[in-house]
Amino acid sequence: MIANDSLSKVLYIDLTRKKFEIKDRSDLFEKYLGGTGVATQLLLEECPEGIDPFHPDAPIIFAVGPLTGVFPLASKTCAMFKSPHTGDLGESHAGGRSAIAIRMAGYGAIVIKGASEMPLYLSIHGGKVIFKNATTIWGMKDGSIPARVMRQNEKGEGLRAIFRIGTAGENLITYSNVTTETYRHFGRLGLGAVFGSKKLKGMVILGKKAIEVNDKKGYRNLYDKIYKAATESPVMKKYHDVGTAINIKALNFIKALPVKNLQFSSSDSLEPLTGEAIAEKHLARRVACAHCPVACIHLAFLREPYDDDPYFYKTSPVCYDFELIYSLGTMVGINDPTNMLKLIDIVEQVGVDAMSMGVILAWMTEMYERKMITLDDLDGVEIKWGDSDAYIELVKKIVKPSTDFIKACSRGVDYASGQYGGHEFAMQFGKNEMAGYHTGPSGYLGFLLGARHSHLDNGGYSIDQKDLVKIDLTPQQVVDKLFEEEGIRQILSSVAVCFFARGIYDLKMVSDAIKLLGFDLSENQLTEIGKQIHLNKYKFKMREGFLFEKLNIPERIYETKDPTGKITKKFISEGIDYAKSMIN
Amino acid sequence: MKLSVKDVMRCVGCQSCMFACSRRSGNAGLSNTCIGIKSTGGISRGFSVIVCRSCENPPCAAVCPTGALVAKEGGGVRLNSAKCIGCGLCKDACIIEAVFWNEEQNKPVICVQCGYCVDYCPYEVLELKKDVKGVTNDSE
Incomplete structure (x- = not known):
């Protein structure tokens, strides 16, 4: 890397002692580029083996990459931590201004350890960290208000990122998130709760x-090539126009969209929830x-009348995309977009992962429908499919649990079903609640084997749709493809570009781009680094007790029709066995 | 030619223009940008697009104690960096905050109305307009 690139600077913050220091870690960036690669190493260094994720010594790590602030779509920050939700690797990515702000502040990574005795927020600029008392904004029920307070108290409009947690994170709900710039999230695996545990x-x-490049003309030329692809290429169109919500119609059509806790994989009454319909009306x-330049963030305006005062309305901007329409719409049987937007709004306010929350609400509904729990367990909230008012009440209760059952639900569907039964329809994989893809066995193997049990680890659903619907692949062939893709994605999230840009940033493009920042690495070398980062993540997982043998698979996936017709126990177990032999 | 904001409501806040402006100097990052995009109180409310309006009697030049900022005929200012002492009076004098600051060099960054940023606005928020004497442009 270029000698004076501030990417190699790592900011270490100690919340207990209210101190910070900056160290040069070019050793890590030279070897692992940045982002996920460097964050994984920092996690292995900083996280004591077997530690409680809420212990003060458990670290929070943020890392950006060499391309951040240099090329378009390099807009993601990688967060790493020990997950309080799964007990192993915690990793989530967010955009907003987070990555640009960290890089422009002069850091490649930030490590936060310790815990404060009083609520704090951090103000980081000009080479300093200021520890600010956040007592007054702790416990506010709408998470956007503390963000507004920070916005009004701090300088740097247009250049800053504002991270914050909601009441869910404060109350250590294991799937609470960290929100940045109001609509982007470090969503999965409970980073918000780790923030909360540190106050x-x-x-x-x-x-x-400024970030120096070593060939100014070459830089401008390559920039123009990438910018042109980002703004004109058909590969970005889907994110640009209707957005990822366009997948609702497509997945419903091929019978791959989880409906009512995946009792079904399509519905005849989903037209109002399609991306096209929501775009037109909301x-x-x-x-x-x-x-x-893609602008994939879609905001709807939710207009709600007050019951007690005519011509008096509350108007709230609500962000939606495919995953939210699935989890807080189809999965819980809501077909009315206004009701879905209301549910999304409360989930945003309390600050929990939308996918986990939707899957948990769906499981609770089925548990109640099957009479496996009582109305008392639900603290008097009668639930049925599609009842958004009941779901809104339950979200509020989950954040401040009032019964043992609801408390169990605040720890995720794997834990709750372990206590109350119903595991066969508790839609989790590796203890992480599922994303909205009932596409076939590759999708599920992708969830199970991905290092963070996220659909984005390896895009397994794509193998189902491109290959398995047409041809036969063995489980071993599927796993090889998943691992290959996960290796490539380690490079993307290390340099660190948005996965939506994977159609633009192939390894050749990455190699050319990082060369301008002083990294001379061929495509083959990048492939090897990607594989190594993937294995390093598994090293952490294994160290913290992850076992392939302990992966619990809900029976429901074998029962509901999917587009391939190939989801069998044999296929899934052979895939897992093969993956185990590859990793060990 | 003058840089102008054609339709601020189309701005998505991608800041591609800010990076373009800084990139003119050859490097990446934002240190040399003299265009500013910020939300108008949370991004759901939209964005402010701050560009130099190249005033005919520029307040920034009027307060410069060393003659580093000189008013140009027809509007706008030219910076003679060697004369600039980095006092920041020009920055304070511009009430739309269109005098930007290079923190690393402690000097102002002044828009030269080159229009490079216009080509990197995918939503046609910006445009480069021909000067019409006596008519000010309508940038925010």
Whole structure:
């Protein structure tokens, strides 16, 4: 890397002692580029083996990459931590201004350890960290208000990122998230709860640095090539226009869309929830992450009348995409977009992962329908499919649990079903609640074997749709493809570009781009680094007790029709056995 | 030619223009940008697009104690960096905050109305307009 690139600077923050220091870690960045690659190493270094994820010594790590602030769509920050939700690798990615702000503030990574005795937020700029008392904004029920307070108290409009948790994170709900720029999230696996355990309410970071490149003309030329692809290429069109919500119609058509806790894989009454229909009736504005011309963030305006006062309305901007329409729409049987937007709004306010919450609400509904729990267990909230008012009440109760059953639900569907039964329809994989893809066995093997049990680890659903619907592949062939893809994605999230840009940033493009930042690595070398990062993640998982043998698979996936017709116990177990032989 | 904001409501806040402006100097990052995009109180409310309006009697030049900022005929200012002492009076004098600051060099960054940013706005928020004497442009 270029000698004076501030990417190699790692900011270490100690919340217990209210101290910070900056160290040069070019050793890590030279070897693992940045983002996921460097964050994994920092996690292995900083996280004591077997530690409680809420222990003060458990670290929170943020990392950006060499391409951040240099090329378009390099707009993601990688967060790493020990997950309080699964007990192993915690990793989530978010955009907004987070990545640009960290890089422009002069850091490649941030490590936060310790715990404060009082609520704090951090103000990071000008080479300093200021520890600010956040007592007054702790416990506010709508998470957007503390963000507004930080916005009003801090400088750097247009250049800063504002991270914050909601009441879910404060109350250590294991699937609470960290929100940045109101609509982007470090969503999965409970980073918000780790913030909460440290009494860390939020963080404001900003800067305005220059980043040197070693060939100014070459830089402009390559920039123009990538920018053109980002703004004109058909590979970005889907994110740009209707957005990922376009998948609702497509997956419903091929019978791959989980409906009512995956009792069904399609529905005849979903037309109002399609991306096209929501765009036509509710889309109000499209916005972008910093340094991304695509603008894939879709905001609807929700207009709600007050019952007690005519001509008096509450109007709230609500962000939606495919995953939210699935989890807080189809999965819980809501077909009315206004009701779905209301449910999304409360989930945003309390600050929990939308996918986990939707899957848990769906499981609770089925448990009640099957009379496996009582109305008392639900603290008097009668639930049935599609009842958004009941779901809104339950979200509020889950964040401040009032019964043992609801408390169990605040720890995820794997834990709750372990206590109350119903595991066969508890839709989790590796203890992480499923994403909206009932596409076939590759999708499920992808969830099970991905290092963070996320659909984005390896895009297994894509193998189902491109290959398995047409041809036969063995489980071993599927796993080989999953591992190959996960290796490539380690490079993307290390340099660190958005996965939506994977059609633009192939390894050749990455190799050319990082060369301008002083990294001379061929496509083959990048492939090897990607494989190594993937294995390093598994090293952490194994160290923290992950076992392939302990993967619990809900029977429901074998019962509900899918597009391939190939989801069998034999296929899945052979895939897992083969993966185990590859990793060990 | 003058840089102008054609339709601020189309701005998605991607800041591609800010990166383009800084990239003119040859490097990446944002240190040299003299265009500013910020939300108008949360991104759901839209964005402010701050560009130099190249005033005919520029307040920034009027307060410069060393003659580093000189008013140009027809509007706008030219910076003679060697004369600039980095006092920041020009920055304070611009009430739309269109005098930007290079923190690393402690000097102002002044828009030269080149229009490079216009080509990197995918939503046609910006445009480069021909000067019409006596008519100010309508940038925010």
